[in-house]
Amino acid sequence: MNFDLTEERQMLQDTLRRFLRERYDTATRNDIINSDSGMSADIWNQLAELGVIGALFTEEQGGFGGKGFDIAVVFEELGRAGVVEPFLDTAVLAGGLIADLGNDTQRSMVEQIIEGSLQLAFAHGEPSSRYDLNRVQTTAKSGGDDIVLNGHKAVVVNADAAQMLVVSARESGDVGDTDGISLFVVPADTKGVTIQGYALLAGGRAAEVMLDDVRLPASARLGVAGQAFDAIEARIAAASVAQCAETLGAMETATHLTKDYLGTRKQFGRPIGTFQALAHRMADLLIEMEQARSAVINAAGHLESARGERERQVSAAKNLMGRAGRLIAEDSIQMHGGIAMTQEYELAHIAKRIVMADHRFGDTDHHLERYIALAAA
Numbered sequence: 001m002n003f004d005l006t007e008e009r010q011m012l013q014d015t016l017r018r019f020l021r022e023r024y025d026t027a028t029r030n031d032i033i034n035s036d037s038g039m040s041a042d043i044w045n046q047l048a049e050l051g052v053i054g055a056l057f058t059e060e061q062g063g064f065g066g067k068g069f070d071i072a073v074v075f076e077e078l079g080r081a082g083v084v085e086p087f088l089d090t091a092v093l094a095g096g097l098i099a100d101l102g103n104d105t106q107r108s109m110v111e112q113i114i115e116g117s118l119q120l121a122f123a124h125g126e127p128s129s130r131y132d133l134n135r136v137q138t139t140a141k142s143g144g145d146d147i148v149l150n151g152h153k154a155v156v157v158n159a160d161a162a163q164m165l166v167v168s169a170r171e172s173g174d175v176g177d178t179d180g181i182s183l184f185v186v187p188a189d190t191k192g193v194t195i196q197g198y199a200l201l202a203g204g205r206a207a208e209v210m211l212d213d214v215r216l217p218a219s220a221r222l223g224v225a226g227q228a229f230d231a232i233e234a235r236i237a238a239a240s241v242a243q244c245a246e247t248l249g250a251m252e253t254a255t256h257l258t259k260d261y262l263g264t265r266k267q268f269g270r271p272i273g274t275f276q277a278l279a280h281r282m283a284d285l286l287i288e289m290e291q292a293r294s295a296v297i298n299a300a301g302h303l304e305s306a307r308g309e310r311e312r313q314v315s316a317a318k319n320l321m322g323r324a325g326r327l328i329a330e331d332s333i334q335m336h337g338g339i340a341m342t343q344e345y346e347l348a349h350i351a352k353r354i355v356m357a358d359h360r361f362g363d364t365d366h367h368l369e370r371y372i373a374l375a376a377a
Contacts (some may be wrong), residue, residue, distance in 0.1 A: 008064075009073050012055055016074065019050060020081035026346045029082055029203070033349075037161055038205035039085045047085070048116025056091040061099040062110050068303030071238060072245040072296055079249025082349050084203030086119070086158035092242050094120035094166040096235045097183060101223035106185060109164070121162040123153035123186075123209050124232065131362040133232055134178045138211060140169035147221070149184065149192075149214040159207035160197030162188050167211070171226045178229040183222040190214055202356040203349065233307075237314045240361045241299045244321045247357045248289075248296050250350050251325060254332040255285050257347050261336055281331055288324040295320045312374045315367040321357070322364035329354040 005013065023043065032040045047053070055070050057063025065071075071092065078087060095113040098106055098120075112118035129135040138151025149169050159165065165186045173180030186193065192214035197207040223231065262273030262282060272278055299317035302310050329351040333340040340347045358364060 005069070005073065009069060012051070012065075012070075013073050013077060015050060016047075016052060016077040017080070019047070020077060020083065024081045024083060026344065026349070029084065029349060030343060032084060033199075033203045038199060038203070039158075039161060043083075044085050045116045047087075048114070053087065053091050053116060054114045056087070057095070057099060057110060057114060061107070062114060068238075068241055068300035071242045071303075072300040075242040075245040076249040076252075076296075079246030079353070080253050082203070082250065082253070082346070082353060086121075086161070086204060088239055088242050088246075089122060089158040090118075090120045090162070092239050093122040093235055094162075094164070096238060097122065097166050097222060097231060098185065100231050100235070101183065101228065102185075105219075106222065109185075118164065119158060119162045120164050120166060121156050121159040121207075122235075123156045123159065123165045123167045125154050125156070127152060127154045129154075131366045132176070133236060134181070134229060135176055136168050136170045136181050137175050138167070138169040140171045140182055140184065143215060145217070146215040147184070147218060149186070149211045149216065151211045153209040153211070155206045156195075156209045157200070157204060157206045159188070159209055160195050160205055164188060165193070165209065166222070167209075168228065168232065169211075173226070180226045181229045181232070182225050183228040183232070184216055184220045185222060186214065186216060186220065190216070200356075202352040230307075233311070236361060237310055238303060240314045240318055241296070241303055243357055243361060244296050244299060244317050247321050247325050247354055248292050250353045250357075251289060251292060251328045253350050254328050254347060254354065255282075255289055257350070258282065258285065258332045258335050278335060281335060285328050285331055288327055292321055292324045308374060308377070312371060315362075315371040315374065318362055318367040319364050319371065322367070325354040325358060 052074055054063040055065035055074050058066035091113060095110060099110050109118060126137055140147050140149050151169060165188055167184050167186050168181055169184060170180050171182045192212045194210040195207045197205050200206055259282060262278055263271050265272050295317040299313050302313040332347060333351055336347060339345055342348055
């Protein structure tokens with residue numbers, strides 16, 4: 001099998017890497033993280049003009065990519081530079097669900113997403129749901145000609161910057177059922193929507209979203225009533241591949257920073273990288289990097305496979321990336337020493353991103369158990 005990038009993907013990777021190397025340094029990122037919005041509108045618009053968002057949608061949806069390897073190429077570069085802008089949440093998750101399930105009127109929003117003029121958030125997780133996608137307590141009930149939403153969505157990334165929310169709610173069934181879950185497009189300024197934002201440890205912002213008798217027309221529903229679970233699961237799989245690729249890029253940055261440091265920091269008159277103990281630890285990191293890259297390639301290549309195979313490979317990749325990522329983040333910090341913990345140094349942010357990535361879309365333990373269950377089924 002040929003794992004080389006196509007000419008188009010290679011051009012996209014080169015363009016994105018060059019742009020981020022020139023425009024997205026540590027000081028710039030720290031200023032963005034410390035801002036009220038937690039993102040840079042200028043960077044967002046410039047990357048949209050470069051076609052980064054369009055690469056995350058298929059040609060039928062108005063983009064020019066949308067496959068597993070397109071997503072992996074984009075997010076590996078975003079991870080390499082430690083980009084905190086919400087491409088995952090606006091494009092892959094919320095935007096992807098609108099593109100997958102929306103009618104012609106709803107899909108017209110995809111053009112605005114690709115051009116960078118529309119921000120979205122996917123409000124699905126709840127305080128008691130943990131990593132279970134089918135555990136939805138938020139309700140959607142008929143209220144005359146309208147649909148009335150009530151519930152609490154937790155850790156909704158990009159919610160306080162979004163103009164539109166894609167909200168999951170249960171129209172029928174019990175709390176843990178896969179059937180009965182629907183999706184709704186909700187303007188963020190709708191009466192009854194309360195958004196309480198906060199900064200995230202690894203950059204960006206999230207919010208608690210309260211829905212208190214939020215009235216929507218039936219036209220706000222995405223797709224068929226009660227049949228949204230399969231689309232949600234597929235989009236979470238795509239988002240997991242994106243996050244694995246992003247983590248891979250961050251791991252590459254961490255290993256490069258560590259290798260450079262070991263080659264320049266001197267002790268007893270010679271670089272500390274020549275000491276056998278540190279050389280062996282560095283070799284271990286490079287081996288983990290190769291395993292991680294293989295896992296990302298495997299998951300990206302199976303993103304269009306049948307549901308069972310897709311989900312097995314995504315869980316396998318998430319489990320491996322969580323374990324390898326933690327090892328690389330911790331060993332990189334240890335081999336650097338105290339400088340690695342200062343916010344002015346690149347590794348401080350990168351290590352946070354690597355470690356915290358394991359806690360979104362399911363951690364290592366969750367995906368190990370899930371892989372075993374999927375394999376048995």
